[in-house]
Amino acid sequence: MAKNMLQIARAAIDQMPPACRFTSRDGEVIRAHEQFLLALEPELITLFYDTLFGHPPTAEVFIDGERPAREQTLAGWWRRTAAGPLDDHYFAWMAEVGLAHVFRGVGNPMMLAMAELVATFVVKQARQAPLRPADSAALAEAFARLVSTVSAVITHGYDESLTSALSLARVRALTGPSAAGNRRTRREALNSRPETSV
């Protein structure tokens, strides 16, 4: 049975060593800097899309005139990230957002690179801001764990969608044309598959 977004998010997080995972304490640190993070929005969005549109393989993903709409969706993500709550629903939403990218041909290398760009931007801004060094370090760490956890969820969603697509393609190949008279059941097809050796 296909996994739902919450299951995908939890399965991804479970695979991460606990010390690397985003924690509720990280959520509190991010929330405590909500206003600081929200103020970064315009600069972050410009950096994000200038980077994507400045590189042909990522620029090609977009259709003409799409940038304003994409800037709005990223702003929505940023506001939710800054305000929280960064809970199960947030990570399930990230799994869904990851899949929306799969449908548009956005690969994991593109997603991971942009997640890293966001984390590096926040760390740099936090260092330059008039924050106490301990607060700046805590925010940088919390953000690094958030971005690795979001990346884990997105890449796991990608793996899951690929596995489902491959398994569907395999069943279709085994069951043959879908004309009612010719169709074998999934069980018959799987039972009669050729033996494979390792």
Ligand code: HEM
């Ligand atoms: C940290 C990485 C990224 C984040 C957080 C992010 C965030 C989002 C969000 C929240 C949406 C709205 C999804 C929805 O409506 O369900 C979206 C859509 C989209 N993003 Fe991203 N994005 C990221 C990376 C990228 C990259 C690397 C590309 C292209 C190279 C890209 C291209 C798009 C496109 C084309 C859509 C529209 C999808 C659709 O047709 O519904 N994004 N993104």
